[in-house]
Amino acid sequence: MALVSPAASTSAPMKxxxxxxxxxxxxxxxxxxxxxxxxxxxxxxxxxxxxxxxARHAAALCIATVGQVFVIMTGxxxxxxxxxxxxxxxxxxxxxxxxxxxxxxxxxxxxxMGAAVGLFNGLIVAKLGIxxxxxxxxxxxxxxxxxxxxxxxxxxxxIPESIRYVGNGTIAxxxxxxxxxxxxxxxxxxxxxxxxxxxxLVFLGANPSxxxxxxxxxxxxxxxxxxFSGVSAAFAGLLAVxxxxxGSLSLGEGYNLDSITAAVIGGTALTGGSxxxxxxxxxxxxxxxxxxxxxxxxxxxxxxxxxxxxILAAAVILQARVFRR
Amino acid sequence: xxxxxxxxxxxxKSYGGVHALEDVSFSVPAGHxxxxxxxxxxxxxxxxxxxxxxxxxDRGTIALDGVERAFATPLEALEAGVVTIYQEFNxxxxxxxxxxxFLGWLPTTAGWIDRGSIRARASEILKRIxxxxxxxxxxxxxxxxxxxxxxxxxxxxxxxxxxxxxxPTAALNDAEIEALFRIIRxxxxxxxxxxxxxxxxxxxxAIADSVTVLKDGRHVGTxxxxxxxxxxxVRMMIGRTLGEFYPPKxxxxxxxxxxxxxxxxxxxxxxxxxxxxxxxxxxxxxxxxQGQRELVQAISGARSFEADTFLIEGAPVRIRSIRDAIxxxxxxxxxDRKRDGLALIRTSAENLAIGSxxxxxxxGAVVSGSAERRFVDDLVAALRVKLSGPDQRAGDLSGGNQxxxxxxxxxxxKPKILVMAEPTRGVDVGAKREIYEIIRELTRSGVGxxxxxxxxxxxxxxxxxxxxxxxxxxxxxxxxxxxxxxxIMTAATAExxxxxxxxxxx
Ligand SMILES: Nc1ncnc2c1ncn2[C@@H]1O[C@H](COP(=O)(O)OP(=O)(O)OP(=O)(O)O)[C@@H](O)[C@H]1O
Ligand SMILES: [Mg+2]
Numbered sequence: 001m002a003l004v005s006p007a008a009s010t011s012a013p014m015k016x017x018x019x020x021x022x023x024x025x026x027x028x029x030x031x032x033x034x035x036x037x038x039x040x041x042x043x044x045x046x047x048x049x050x051x052x053x054x055a056r057h058a059a060a061l062c063i064a065t066v067g068q069v070f071v072i073m074t075g076x077x078x079x080x081x082x083x084x085x086x087x088x089x090x091x092x093x094x095x096x097x098x099x100x101x102x103x104x105x106x107x108x109x110x111x112x113m114g115a116a117v118g119l120f121n122g123l124i125v126a127k128l129g130i131x132x133x134x135x136x137x138x139x140x141x142x143x144x145x146x147x148x149x150x151x152x153x154x155x156x157x158x159i160p161e162s163i164r165y166v167g168n169g170t171i172a173x174x175x176x177x178x179x180x181x182x183x184x185x186x187x188x189x190x191x192x193x194x195x196x197x198x199x200x201l202v203f204l205g206a207n208p209s210x211x212x213x214x215x216x217x218x219x220x221x222x223x224x225x226x227x228f229s230g231v232s233a234a235f236a237g238l239l240a241v242x243x244x245x246x247g248s249l250s251l252g253e254g255y256n257l258d259s260i261t262a263a264v265i266g267g268t269a270l271t272g273g274s275x276x277x278x279x280x281x282x283x284x285x286x287x288x289x290x291x292x293x294x295x296x297x298x299x300x301x302x303x304x305x306x307x308x309x310x311i312l313a314a315a316v317i318l319q320a321r322v323f324r325r
Numbered sequence: 326x327x328x329x330x331x332x333x334x335x336x337x338k339s340y341g342g343v344h345a346l347e348d349v350s351f352s353v354p355a356g357h358x359x360x361x362x363x364x365x366x367x368x369x370x371x372x373x374x375x376x377x378x379x380x381x382x383d384r385g386t387i388a389l390d391g392v393e394r395a396f397a398t399p400l401e402a403l404e405a406g407v408v409t410i411y412q413e414f415n416x417x418x419x420x421x422x423x424x425x426x427f428l429g430w431l432p433t434t435a436g437w438i439d440r441g442s443i444r445a446r447a448s449e450i451l452k453r454i455x456x457x458x459x460x461x462x463x464x465x466x467x468x469x470x471x472x473x474x475x476x477x478x479x480x481x482x483x484x485x486x487x488x489x490x491x492x493p494t495a496a497l498n499d500a501e502i503e504a505l506f507r508i509i510r511x512x513x514x515x516x517x518x519x520x521x522x523x524x525x526x527x528x529x530x531a532i533a534d535s536v537t538v539l540k541d542g543r544h545v546g547t548x549x550x551x552x553x554x555x556x557x558x559v560r561m562m563i564g565r566t567l568g569e570f571y572p573p574k575x576x577x578x579x580x581x582x583x584x585x586x587x588x589x590x591x592x593x594x595x596x597x598x599x600x601x602x603x604x605x606x607x608x609x610x611x612x613x614x615q616g617q618r619e620l621v622q623a624i625s626g627a628r629s630f631e632a633d634t635f636l637i638e639g640a641p642v643r644i645r646s647i648r649d650a651i652x653x654x655x656x657x658x659x660x661d662r663k664r665d666g667l668a669l670i671r672t673s674a675e676n677l678a679i680g681s682x683x684x685x686x687x688x689g690a691v692v693s694g695s696a697e698r699r700f701v702d703d704l705v706a707a708l709r710v711k712l713s714g715p716d717q718r719a720g721d722l723s724g725g726n727q728x729x730x731x732x733x734x735x736x737x738x739k740p741k742i743l744v745m746a747e748p749t750r751g752v753d754v755g756a757k758r759e760i761y762e763i764i765r766e767l768t769r770s771g772v773g774x775x776x777x778x779x780x781x782x783x784x785x786x787x788x789x790x791x792x793x794x795x796x797x798x799x800x801x802x803x804x805x806x807x808x809x810x811x812x813i814m815t816a817a818t819a820e821x822x823x824x825x826x827x828x829x830x831x
Contacts, residue, residue: 195690196682203679206668213627213665214680214734215651273670 024267067232075272093247118230167242206273579603608788
């Protein structure tokens with residue numbers, strides 16, 4: 001039975017064109033438009049140096065967003081990732097005291113802290129059935145409090161040269177943190193699309209009941225998604241503190257909402273079951289570029305927040321109205 | 326004028342390269358029931374969606390009472406008296422039955438929602454269609470049949486000129502179908518034009534005045550019901566005759582593949598003994614809500630149960646979850662494929678693969694792309710799934726092809742025992758026949774099948790042995806010579822059970 005007329009057999013360029021009108025493709029068009037507008041507005045905004053600088057700024061958020069995409073794909077949210085970043089920065093700072101002596105154990109401890117926070121989030125969401133918004137907001141509060149208690153309100157110690165090099169240094173002119181972020185994006189994309197964990201995660205996000213009846217260990221996969229987000233946040237925290245060089249109680253501020261915004265701009269649906277890690281990374285780059293451009297235009301911080309909020313709303317509406325068939 | 330109250334004029338619609346409708350023209354008089362027939366994917370739902378304003382046609386027009394109309398939104402269609410009961414439900418599970426019925430046009434008194442009048446009017450409509458649940462019940466607590474009744478009630482709460490029904494009876498039992506037919510006849514007497522989509526031949530002969538057949542998006546013909554037979558309709562639909570509808574039954578069986586003793590699910594199910602042999606189709610029949618669902622859900626691990634013995638191929642197994650059951654070689658095909666079978670927003674390939682990912686791994690965790698492509702291609706070919714490619718979204722396939730995806734997903738795990746609930750619901754005659762053949766091919770290879778179906782002809786045509794259930798117990802067991810509709814119905818009603826529309830499923 002002839003089901004498909006020749007017109008439907010898609011050629012490679014057609015496929016590429018079609019990609020740009022999918023939820024995770026549209027963000028690239030947004031980036032292109034923003035770059036074009038910026039190029040018209042200024043001669044040196046769209047320069048290699050400046051763009052690399054933007055990418056370096058965005059590295060930590062990019063890594064946290066990869067984890068956030070995993071959680072959102074399950075139909076959840078992780079509001080605690082920023083607090084993990086803060087906690088990691090002050091713990092690393094205090095324990096290392098600016099020296100490389102305990103570098104490896106402390107880095108491992110930080111990542112383990114991220115995993116433990118994720119495990120906690122995952123358990124209260126998947127086992128206790130607490131809504132992710134509430135559950136991870138609670139964790140966020142607990143961690144913020146813990147960071148205050150640990151530091152007594154004023155972080156001590158310091159970040160050693162090794163971590164600062166990763167956060168700040170370059171290889172052949174390329175920021176190392178950006179390279180880390182790109183590698184992590186590739187890793188996350190591989191995990192989500194090519195491993196049994198990722199495939200089960202995507203399916204359960206799309207239909208948890210069908211996933212359960214197909215033998216997917218739903219609770220275990222959801223818990224692992226939060227663990228992955230926690231580890232991503234810890235990694236992001238190490239990069240971020242390597243960039244600033246000093247532990248800070250405000251370092252992780254805004255990461256939770258920014259990572260959600262970036263994920264959604266990159267085509268990840270808040271309803272779960274559809275989205276893309278690479279799209280999320282593109283969403284981060286778009287946000288970073290936009291922030292930098294708005295600052296260049298002289299917009300105040302509050303103005304930037306308003307624009308960012310409007311763009312999040314637009315992305316959600318676009319997803320719900322245009323891409324839903 | 327009323328001889329063609331509703332008129333389709335050269336309507337076309339395509340999705341990418343798929344011509345869902347091509348140049349369809351026909352008309353329906355007022356006060357007339359027209360059955361709309363065709364294979365899965367023939368374009369029936371698409372035609373209904375165009376008329377109801379949920380999608381736009383590429384070309385062509387629709388006229389109501391001689392006036393050309395194009396409804397841009399479902400609301401416009403509703404206001405013109407075009408009311409639709411969709412194949413998919415559009416209910417809000419958190420709201421009550423009454424609130425769902427009047428959703429979108431809640432009656433108000435001076436701006437306030439008038440709860441009393443909503444309840445009164447809702448219970449009046451519910452009574453009219455013979456529903457037994459209360460207008461205050463939460464829609465999410467109703468079973469599929471109950472929800473379908475709410476959809477019907479919702480449609481009837483409006484001022485109807487044209488009623489479109491897309492497989493309205495797929496989830497209803499005989500009594501509910503009879504109640505629905507009474508309403509349809511009453512509406513016909515009131516001058517309503519009714520377009521009725523169903524895959525069940527018996528129903529079409531019972532209710533329709535005439536039939537229109539679509540095939541591959543084209544209008545094949547429109548005939549008065551007195552001029553057609555099941556045979557001639559099937560030929561119009563699929564272009565050939567089907568011959569014997571049910572494949573030959575098994576002649577000999579192997580050793581028992583499943584033996585259960587002392588099975589219970591709370592008070593809903595008490596089964597002393599159940600044995601399924603290799604190569605056997607074991608039919609489960611009875612009036613609705615007599616424990617059949619609990620039985621198949623327990624066997625497949627979808628519901629917790631207690632059992633004294635549970636043996637697979639003679640060896641005791643412990644089943645406490647779906648995953649245990651799958652690992653033990655039990656596959657489950659649930660009756661509500663949209664809710665429990667498929668992830669509609671994901672691709673066909675992903676849906677086929679999800680049930681057996683662990684079988685195609687490299688390095689213990691990485692899904693092998695080439696093995697998966699082969700797996701998907703083989704299944705699509707073996708089950709003859711009609712799709713534009715493995716990346717087509719499962720939700721864009723027609724009903725019969727979605728059901729084949731559910732089969733493929735479960736078969737990928739190579740089950741020894743296959744438990745299925747309503748496996749041909751909403752599936753066209755041709756695909757139904759193909760599914761029956763798939764089931765028989767499986768039993769020939771030694772698989773044991775448990776078949777729960779509310780359609781007695783299907784039970785009789787497919788089962789080697791039938792268990793009849795009433796009040797959560799097995800009340801009769803029959804094999805071929807004594808198996809008949811009368812015998813099953815007699816056994817099913819002997820204990821005078823009360824039919825339950827409310828479902829206590831979790
Ligand atoms: N949103 C969509 N995107 C792509 N193709 C679609 C879409 N909706 C329907 N189709 C295709 O259009 C054709 C007609 O589908 P339609 O749902 O109208 O069939 P149907 O006659 O109602 O079948 P069934 O009896 O299975 O319900 C099918 O080939 C289907 O795959
Ligand atoms: Mg249909």
